[in-house]
Amino acid sequence: MSNPLIHIEHIARTYEMGGETVHALRDVSLDIFPNEYVALMGPSGSGKSTLMNILGCLDTPSSGVYTFKGLDVNEMTDDDLAEIRNKEIGFVFQTFNLLPRATALKNIELPLIYSGISSEDRKERAIKALEDVGLGDRMLHRPNELSGGQRQRVAVARALVTKPSIILADEPTGNLDTKTGIEIMKLFQELWSKGNTVILVTHEEDIARHARRIIRIRDGKVESDTINPNPVTSFEIP
Amino acid sequence: MNILESIIQALQSIKANTLRTVLTLLSISIGIFAIIGAGTAVSTLEGSFNTQLVAMGQNTFMIKRTPSVNFGNSWRKYRNRKDITYQQAKEFKYQMEGISLVSLHNETDGYTAKRNNFFTDPVVTLIGADENFFVVKNFVIETGRAFGMSEVTSSAPVVIIGNDLVVQLFNGENPIGQFITLKNQQFQVIGTLKSQGSMFGRSLDAQAVIPLTVFSRYHSDEWTSSVEITTKAYSKEQLAEAVDESIGMMRSLRNLKPWEDNTFEVETNESVSSQFASFSNYLQVFGLGSGLISLLAAGVGIMNIMLVSVKERTKEIGIRKAIGAKRKWILFQFIIEAITLCQLGGLIGIFFGVLAGQGLGALINTEAAIPVNWVIFSIVICTLMGLAFGSYPAWKAASLDPIEALRYE
Numbered sequence: 001m002s003n004p005l006i007h008i009e010h011i012a013r014t015y016e017m018g019g020e021t022v023h024a025l026r027d028v029s030l031d032i033f034p035n036e037y038v039a040l041m042g043p044s045g046s047g048k049s050t051l052m053n054i055l056g057c058l059d060t061p062s063s064g065v066y067t068f069k070g071l072d073v074n075e076m077t078d079d080d081l082a083e084i085r086n087k088e089i090g091f092v093f094q095t096f097n098l099l100p101r102a103t104a105l106k107n108i109e110l111p112l113i114y115s116g117i118s119s120e121d122r123k124e125r126a127i128k129a130l131e132d133v134g135l136g137d138r139m140l141h142r143p144n145e146l147s148g149g150q151r152q153r154v155a156v157a158r159a160l161v162t163k164p165s166i167i168l169a170d171e172p173t174g175n176l177d178t179k180t181g182i183e184i185m186k187l188f189q190e191l192w193s194k195g196n197t198v199i200l201v202t203h204e205e206d207i208a209r210h211a212r213r214i215i216r217i218r219d220g221k222v223e224s225d226t227i228n229p230n231p232v233t234s235f236e237i238p
Numbered sequence: 239m240n241i242l243e244s245i246i247q248a249l250q251s252i253k254a255n256t257l258r259t260v261l262t263l264l265s266i267s268i269g270i271f272a273i274i275g276a277g278t279a280v281s282t283l284e285g286s287f288n289t290q291l292v293a294m295g296q297n298t299f300m301i302k303r304t305p306s307v308n309f310g311n312s313w314r315k316y317r318n319r320k321d322i323t324y325q326q327a328k329e330f331k332y333q334m335e336g337i338s339l340v341s342l343h344n345e346t347d348g349y350t351a352k353r354n355n356f357f358t359d360p361v362v363t364l365i366g367a368d369e370n371f372f373v374v375k376n377f378v379i380e381t382g383r384a385f386g387m388s389e390v391t392s393s394a395p396v397v398i399i400g401n402d403l404v405v406q407l408f409n410g411e412n413p414i415g416q417f418i419t420l421k422n423q424q425f426q427v428i429g430t431l432k433s434q435g436s437m438f439g440r441s442l443d444a445q446a447v448i449p450l451t452v453f454s455r456y457h458s459d460e461w462t463s464s465v466e467i468t469t470k471a472y473s474k475e476q477l478a479e480a481v482d483e484s485i486g487m488m489r490s491l492r493n494l495k496p497w498e499d500n501t502f503e504v505e506t507n508e509s510v511s512s513q514f515a516s517f518s519n520y521l522q523v524f525g526l527g528s529g530l531i532s533l534l535a536a537g538v539g540i541m542n543i544m545l546v547s548v549k550e551r552t553k554e555i556g557i558r559k560a561i562g563a564k565r566k567w568i569l570f571q572f573i574i575e576a577i578t579l580c581q582l583g584g585l586i587g588i589f590f591g592v593l594a595g596q597g598l599g600a601l602i603n604t605e606a607a608i609p610v611n612w613v614i615f616s617i618v619i620c621t622l623m624g625l626a627f628g629s630y631p632a633w634k635a636a637s638l639d640p641i642e643a644l645r646y647e
Contacts, residue, residue, distance in 0.1 A: 018513055050569055056560075058560060058640050058644075059641055078564075078565060079564045079565060079566075082562050082563060082564045082565075083562065083564070085559075085560060085561065085562045086562020087562070088560060091560055091561065093644075096558075097553075097557045098557075099554055099557060099562070101250055101254065103253075110558070110561060111561045113243065114561065114562045114563050114564070114567060115559075115562065122352065144556075145305050158561065162562075174367065
């Protein structure tokens with residue numbers, strides 16, 4: 001078996017809140033390998049968002065070991081973390097999080113700007129990414145001129161444009177109707193089958209069923225970590 | 239990230255909050271306007287002034303009752319000075335012979351020259367002069383001739399007229415040998431002066447030069463009874479010596495005791511410029527002072543608007559950080575935005591400042607100078623302001639926690 005992309009060993013995360021210590025994560029260990037399709041599940045308050053933030057290098061654990069592609073994340077500075085987020089992780093958020101004043105194309109170019117790609121290269125890659133999610137004809141539209149599904153596609157294109165090691169999607173269908181949600185899930189399925197590593201964070205069983213491995217979090221601990229015996233592969237749009 | 243990208247971004251966010259931004263920019267514009275306006279005014283006046291000084295000649299100095307430029311309350315000091323009489327001046331001229339060339343003259347304003355049915359505007363300066371006047375004062379004869387010593391001594395009713403009179407009275411005719419009337423007295427035109435243009439908006443061609451003897455007898459009143467003495471040293475090297483000599487001579491002619499101050503002014507090109515310079519310095523310091531105070535207020539406004547902007551765009555900053563913007567990018571973006579704001583306000587101020595200066599130039603009929611130094615100074619100041627007042631908000635933006643920022647609604 002190849003080396004894990006993500007290796008987490010006994011990590012914990014505590015916050016100080018009004019003089020009280022909150023244990024968001026208590027003792028979590030897991031490995032995620034290349035080209036896995038993982039769903040991270042749990043009710044609100046379970047610690048799954050904290051875990052996602054740590055996996056996404058937006059936050060660092062209070063204790064324990066986190067290595068990303070063999071690099072010790074705990075040792076990294078804020079700028080190192082920014083670089084990892086930029087090059088290795090593609091975020092897709094529930095609320096899309098596009099820049100409202102920028103066109104679809106500019107939004108997708110943004111991560112490339114931060115990784116110092118030349119402007120022609122940038123544009124070419126952004127156009128390609130937008131075409132890959134089927135929005136080649138919406139390049140100069142601003143987010144408020146796009147439907148929810150289209151916005152999420154732009155967000156996916158932005159996540160993909162840097163060719164990251166992991167796509168980290170936080171409730172990606174939470175703000176979409178069922179039909180559009182299924183379209184987005186189809187897109188993730190495609191990405192996975194093309195060799196991408198996908199981590200879904202969700203509290204919906206229906207969405208989690210698409211993943212090949214389901215990790216359930218409760219009270220800051222891993223409750224179960226199982227292979228999904230019947231992943232959804234056919235997409236019937238109701 | 240390149241600067242252009244940041245500037246475009248800054249302009250977009252300015253566009254998104256036009257009114258708020260314009261109000262803040264206004265205070266920068268006012269500050270820069272004060273600086274540039276004063277700068278333009280000074281440059282314009284200086285330019286016009288220096289042109290005239292050069293025309294006056296390097297080795298020339300004047301002795302007169304009161305200084306030609308004064309401001310503030312200093313006139314009280316001069317008010318009681320006795321006139322330099324024609325007799326005193328004549329004696330001075332006689333004694334200075336061989337040391338330097340001396341010309342005596344006196345002048346009065348507001349004359350109307352007439353000929354038949356032609357009138358000039360009532361702005362003619364009547365100059366009473368001696369035979370050295372034309373050489374010493376660089377008054378160049380265009381046609382005809384100047385008057386000589388004999389015509390001065392004999393009080394001959396002859397006149398040499400400036401270009402405005404030629405145009406307004408003669409309408410293309412040859413004026414030489416013709417007669418004109420100045421205050422009920424007839425004069426024969428024997429020469430015309432080469433055009434001298436204008437200074438501080440006043441035409442220098444509305445002039446008529448008559449012998450000083452005639453002037454003293456018929457045209458001097460209590461305001462214009464003091465003769466002005468202009469002395470031209472034979473060379474630049476002799477100037478200082480001639481000035482010293484003249485002061486000593488004037489003191490003895492005016493019977494001053496050794497402990498008394500001079501009761502007359504000696505003005506060289508240099509001393510006139512320095513009088514003017516102290517006036518223009520006041521103007522500049524005033525412009526600079528009021529400008530800087532207004533810029534300080536503007537700076538606080540800039541910081542405020544940037545803090546609001548950071549607050550409003552917390553989510554945007556969160557997104558940028560999540561997709562990999564390092565601290566320095568965020569810092570850079572907001573500082574560039576602050577500088578862009580300041581520059582925009584500054585450019586508006588420069589534009590209107592220069593415009594006001596041009597307006598002043600047009601008003602006094604001189605070509606307005608654009609004070610390049612002050613424009614550069616303003617651009618530098620605006621950049622420094624953006625840097626100084628934008629740094630803290632930018633630092634705040636760069637220090638935001640990405641998770642908190644993403645959650646912000």
